[in-house]
Amino acid sequence: MGLDFTVVPEHLDVILLGCLWTIFIAVAAALVSFFGGIIFAVIALYAPWIIRQPFRLIEWVFMGTPLLLQLFLIYFGLVQIGIDLPAFVAGIIGLGLHFAVYNSELIQTAILSVDKGQMEAARTVGLSRGQALRKVVIPQAVRDVIPPIGNNMIALLKDSALVSVIGVSELTLSAQRVIGATYRPFEFYLVAAAFYYVINLCMEWVQRRIERRIAISR
Amino acid sequence: MTDTEHFVEIKHAQKSFGKLEVLKDISLNVARGQIVAIIGPSGSGKSTLLRAINDLDALTGGEIWLDGVQVNKNLPYRQYEKHINQMRQDIGMVFQHFNLFPHMTARDNVTMAPKLLKGLSKADADKLAEEQLDKVGMLERIDYYPSQLSGGQKQRVAIARALAMKPKLMLFDEATSALDPELVDEVNQVMKKLAEEHMTMIIVTHEMDFAASVCDRVLFMDKGVVVEEGPPSVVFKNPTKERTREFLRKHLAGAK
Amino acid sequence: MDIELMQRVYPFFLQAAWVTIQLSVLTALLGLTCGALGAAMRLSRLAVFRFLGAAYVSVFRGTPALIQLFILYFGGPQVGIQLDAFEAGVIGLGVNVGAYMTETIRGAIISIPKGQREAARTLGLSRWQAFYNAILPQAARLMVRPLGVNLNMLIKSTALVAAISVVELTYTAQRYIGSTYKPFEMFLLAGILYMIIIYATGRAVAWLDRRVQIN
Numbered sequence: 001m002g003l004d005f006t007v008v009p010e011h012l013d014v015i016l017l018g019c020l021w022t023i024f025i026a027v028a029a030a031l032v033s034f035f036g037g038i039i040f041a042v043i044a045l046y047a048p049w050i051i052r053q054p055f056r057l058i059e060w061v062f063m064g065t066p067l068l069l070q071l072f073l074i075y076f077g078l079v080q081i082g083i084d085l086p087a088f089v090a091g092i093i094g095l096g097l098h099f100a101v102y103n104s105e106l107i108q109t110a111i112l113s114v115d116k117g118q119m120e121a122a123r124t125v126g127l128s129r130g131q132a133l134r135k136v137v138i139p140q141a142v143r144d145v146i147p148p149i150g151n152n153m154i155a156l157l158k159d160s161a162l163v164s165v166i167g168v169s170e171l172t173l174s175a176q177r178v179i180g181a182t183y184r185p186f187e188f189y190l191v192a193a194a195f196y197y198v199i200n201l202c203m204e205w206v207q208r209r210i211e212r213r214i215a216i217s218r
Numbered sequence: 219m220t221d222t223e224h225f226v227e228i229k230h231a232q233k234s235f236g237k238l239e240v241l242k243d244i245s246l247n248v249a250r251g252q253i254v255a256i257i258g259p260s261g262s263g264k265s266t267l268l269r270a271i272n273d274l275d276a277l278t279g280g281e282i283w284l285d286g287v288q289v290n291k292n293l294p295y296r297q298y299e300k301h302i303n304q305m306r307q308d309i310g311m312v313f314q315h316f317n318l319f320p321h322m323t324a325r326d327n328v329t330m331a332p333k334l335l336k337g338l339s340k341a342d343a344d345k346l347a348e349e350q351l352d353k354v355g356m357l358e359r360i361d362y363y364p365s366q367l368s369g370g371q372k373q374r375v376a377i378a379r380a381l382a383m384k385p386k387l388m389l390f391d392e393a394t395s396a397l398d399p400e401l402v403d404e405v406n407q408v409m410k411k412l413a414e415e416h417m418t419m420i421i422v423t424h425e426m427d428f429a430a431s432v433c434d435r436v437l438f439m440d441k442g443v444v445v446e447e448g449p450p451s452v453v454f455k456n457p458t459k460e461r462t463r464e465f466l467r468k469h470l471a472g473a474k
Numbered sequence: 475m476d477i478e479l480m481q482r483v484y485p486f487f488l489q490a491a492w493v494t495i496q497l498s499v500l501t502a503l504l505g506l507t508c509g510a511l512g513a514a515m516r517l518s519r520l521a522v523f524r525f526l527g528a529a530y531v532s533v534f535r536g537t538p539a540l541i542q543l544f545i546l547y548f549g550g551p552q553v554g555i556q557l558d559a560f561e562a563g564v565i566g567l568g569v570n571v572g573a574y575m576t577e578t579i580r581g582a583i584i585s586i587p588k589g590q591r592e593a594a595r596t597l598g599l600s601r602w603q604a605f606y607n608a609i610l611p612q613a614a615r616l617m618v619r620p621l622g623v624n625l626n627m628l629i630k631s632t633a634l635v636a637a638i639s640v641v642e643l644t645y646t647a648q649r650y651i652g653s654t655y656k657p658f659e660m661f662l663l664a665g666i667l668y669m670i671i672i673y674a675t676g677r678a679v680a681w682l683d684r685r686v687q688i689n
Contacts (some may be wrong), residue, residue: 003552003553017521018558032577035483037518054592060669061665064633064662064665064668064669064672064673065630065665065668065669066630066631066633066634066644066659066668067630067633068634068636068637068644069633069643069644069647069661069664069665070653070661072644072647072648072661073657073658073661076651076655076657077657077658077661080655080656080658094658103528135490158537158539159538160538162538162540162634163539164540165636165637170589172541172544175541179548184542184552185545185548185549185552186545186548186549186550186552186553187549189541189545189548189549190545190549192541193537193538193541193542193545196536196537196538196541197533197536197537198596199611200536200537201536206538206649219488254636272596272613274592274596275593297669299601301601303597304600304602305598306595306596306597306598307597307598310596311593313589313592313593313594315587316589317589317593318593319593319594319608319612320591320612321611322617323613330607331594331597331598331599334603334607335598335599336596340554363491373506379593379597380596380597383597383598403619420554
């Protein structure tokens with residue numbers, strides 16, 4: 001059958017639209033995973049035992065099972081309990097929660113490594129525990145944790161391809177649709193890969209810049 | 219061919235990293251059995267010169283000869299590798315940070331190269347290890363790992379490891395600089411013993427007392443050149459150059 | 475929770491778990507091979523190999539594994555590569571995880587202080603002898619734990635081959651979710667099996683890590 005890349009340009013609009021969706025989903029899921037990660041970390045460290053322990057079990061399950069399986073659970077599970085969300089919302093929630101768990105691990109370690117004296121100092125000036133966490137401990141922990149979270153976000157971009165399986169029309173599914181019409185899988189998956197690769201390079205570039213910033217600010 | 223006067227010969231050694239000249243046209247002869255100390259401030263090029271002798275740091279110009287054979291011959295890559303590996307068997311080296319292999323016992327540190335390169339049998343290798351470790355006073359620790367030894371003990375094992383290849387020449391690169399003061403002497407004793415056996419040695423050191431008591435000649439290097447050389451009695455007691463005097467003054471003041 | 479349904483279908487999940495294990499083992503072996511070759515290229519004396527090694531790592535870590543799998547499985551026939559889904563899964567995932575392992579192996583090797591190589595070379599050992607006798611035994615000990623992390627990731631990424639219809643755990647869960655409308659129960663069955671596999675692997679890695687430490 002051979003390769004023929006001349007068919008690519010006429011379908012590029014579909015691919016580009018898919019690309020925009022991928023960026024949108026990745027950004028939305030990244031935000032969910034970032035703030036979710038902070039909330040999860042606080043629950044895992046400071047919530048009462050009765051909440052903390054089951055929560056840790058759920059975190060452990062999320063880290064021990066594949067993302068794809070989790071996406072199926074969330075997508076079909078929500079339908080089962082009567083919440084019929086568009087696929088892309090389910091995708092964002094699934095991706096976001098999955099990476100929130102991984103971010104939470106990083107943030108927990110970072111919170112614990114913020115000097116104990118910081119919490120004590122904040123308490124002595126009259127802040128409550130919650131205020132001390134919000135204003136003093138967490139901001140420092142987050143700064144420490146930005147570079148490794150960056151790695152998670154790059155992983156998130158690549159894993160966003162998985163939401164194609166639950167029917168979200170992002171880059172991968174767009175490529176699949178075009179392939180359905182043209183029967184040219186090699187060409188269009190390669191084009192999709194190229195788009196992912198470029199976004200990935202941009203993210204790595206941004207990450208390096210941020211890391212340099214942080215290195216300077218210390 | 220053996221020329222005992224020109225046992226080690228360095229001819230117009232030159233080395234630069236980009237624009238920075240680390241060694242500027244250095245020439246030096248060492249006779250068989252002679253012990254030469256190289257002193258000088260850090261960044262003077264003394265370690266670079268030492269590491270050029272066995273080509274750990276390649277020169278950018280000049281020649282190194284050992285016992286009538288050129289060390290840094292100009293050969294195609296593969297032939298050169300073969301040649302330099304052969305040459306290095308004759309040049310023992312002791313490092314500031316010991317560089318013992320942490321995954322091997324003292325015995326295996328000593329016997330690894332002889333077994334690999336000279337095809338020694340297990341029995342012969344064990345005999346060799348016992349002999350060499352005994353010489354440096356480490357026989358009782360023959361089956362210890364480096365992590366179980368003190369710094370001085372590590373360095374003695376490292377010396378035994380180098381001696382096990384029966385080298386013609388020993389290079390010491392600040393062998394006692396990383397040691398706690400109370401451990402320096404045990405290493406110096408081993409080096410003295412080697413001197414008494416007329417091992418040819420080139421020693422980069424900060425220890426003027428040791429250099430004065432053991433060495434036949436002292437070289438003072440600064441900024442890539444040999445500023446002054448001569449017997450220790452002259453260089454240490456009556457240096458002719460102002461830079462040497464200044465260095466010794468600072469150094470001795472620092473040591474006190 | 476529909477326990478009765480779970481009891482009825484779990485034998486199929488067990489079979490699927492066996493497929494997941496086979497996939498994981500074969501992928502891990504291929505990944506290690508690719509990782510060793512990749513690291514050798516990244517550390518080569520020759521610039522052309524260093525470039526090829528860096529390109530391999532960058533491209534395979536810079537694009538989604540799912541797309542790589544699709545190119546191989548669906549696009550392969552266009553360039554004369556005919557593989558069944560299982561084979562494509564092993565090769566696609568193995569080459570992908572190999573890129574991550576390349577960096578793990580290389581990282582361990584370059585973290586060995588350069589004095590170790592110098593000490594071996596001054597004794598007269600060749601480049602290869604110095605690497606094999608002095609560097610590798612130390613680096614191998616450092617690799618165990620991070621390779622264990624790669625392995626953990628690999629086991630979870632075997633789920634991707636569900637997308638090319640290999641009947642492993644995730645595919646089986648997906649199929650039963652579709653036919654029974656019991657997503658939670660099916661997730662639980664597959665999830666427990668995944669966690670058993672991952673837990674056992676983690677223990678094995680920890681055991682090996684303890685075994686190989688000096689003293």
